[in-house]
Amino acid sequence: MTETRAAGATWSGNHHYRAAEVLLPADAGELAEVVASRPALRVQATRHTFNDIADADGALVSLERMPTRVDVTDDRVRVEGLVTFAQLAPMLEAEGRALHNLGSLPHISVAGAAATGTHGSGMGNGNLSSAVTALEIMDADGRTHHIDRGHPWFGAAALGLGAFGVVTAVELRTVPSYTVVQQAFTGAAWDDLVSDPATVFGGSRSVSVFTTWGDPADDLVWAKSDTGAPTWVEELGGRAVGDDLHLGRIRTLDNTTERGTPGPWHTRLPHFRADALPSDGDEIQSEYFVPITAAAEALAAVRAIAPSFDAHLLVTELRTVAADGLWLSPAFERDVLAIHFTWRNDTDGVLGVLPHIERALAPFDVRPHWGKAFTMPGEAVRATLPRTEDFLAAAREADPRGVFRNAYLERTLGL
């Protein structure tokens, strides 16, 4: 008999799952029985999304009781079951290997991050889905499919929004381990920061700019470099920040990764430490992607309407993501600037201001982050992604009965 628990809410509590329960199979046999017996099912992983992407009208299934396994071979790592980056990264480092990038926190699951195009920053760094080399996916009949880069569904399934079935294992490309040193700066002039994105975001391995769109004292450049001090920030007027680090209106309290000293990639690339609460906690997040070539104009458009959303904003973070070939990737075939908003945890207020931002960004062919709050109608989302029809065809072939579809996929993609 498969154990169950209550579905609960997303990590920040902004979405309470409608699903009646979460099924907790203990092994692959129980998982196959669960998927074959349910008319509607979605996977719940570490719950760090901010919308109903992981919800279902039926039940949810979690792999949290199933065995996990990590195999590092040559330039690949195969991760089986519910494994977080906090668990995976030290195992890779012990073998002298690394991932090319990480998101702002290591608390999230590898499969969940890949499913939504989770990203860090860096002009040369694709999102985490772009590191996927193969997946094992259990379909609604309990059969497992191996989907590698030669498979016709790969371009869809590697950033698959959970629409292809239960991902039981993910294989990722690895790189040789590397060292990173990070520093934070205030005082760099906004006009310099936004007028030449290639210099700013290409200045170090990974660069984030934090702003509240008003008081320059709130602006912060957080640079993660391979070696030494990022002199390019100082040339733009930046002064190194001491221990008291503010991310806009979020005052960090002993939860950020170490600055000022070199350390292994996984201890410096995330902003937040694995042993601490990341970000603010009481929040909602949204994020929009525009072509890097439109960065200055898009930022000016958002800045012009900033007073309309200021009361809801904790902080904006600007990052870059390199182009990839995944069909629903926000970086599909274009390098993008990611314009992120951490909001106060007021759903009605946030849903009230998002349409203004989306209208301001519409001329720039904007794409939303799949795992964060957005109100763009499905037609607008689909219009920016030229391979949507191919994605839908692959998802329908993989899941003909629509067991892994939900209201979110219907609303945003027409699936």
Ligand SMILES: Cc1cc2nc3c(=O)[nH]c(=O)nc-3n(C[C@H](O)[C@H](O)[C@H](O)COP(=O)(O)OP(=O)(O)OC[C@H]3O[C@@H](n4cnc5c(N)ncnc54)[C@H](O)[C@@H]3O)c2cc1C
């Ligand atoms: C504090 C904080 C900081 C964040 N920072 C970043 C950041 O830096 N960059 C960024 O891009 N995003 C960031 N995010 C967003 C978030 O990390 C991603 O959207 C990610 O998808 C969360 O994964 P999860 O497993 O926790 O989510 P879940 O909601 O549990 O799952 C996400 C999706 O993946 C599907 N899924 C998960 N596991 C499987 C599986 N095994 N098989 C099939 N489908 C599966 C789920 O059904 C769901 O649709 C942040 C979120 C928080 C809360």
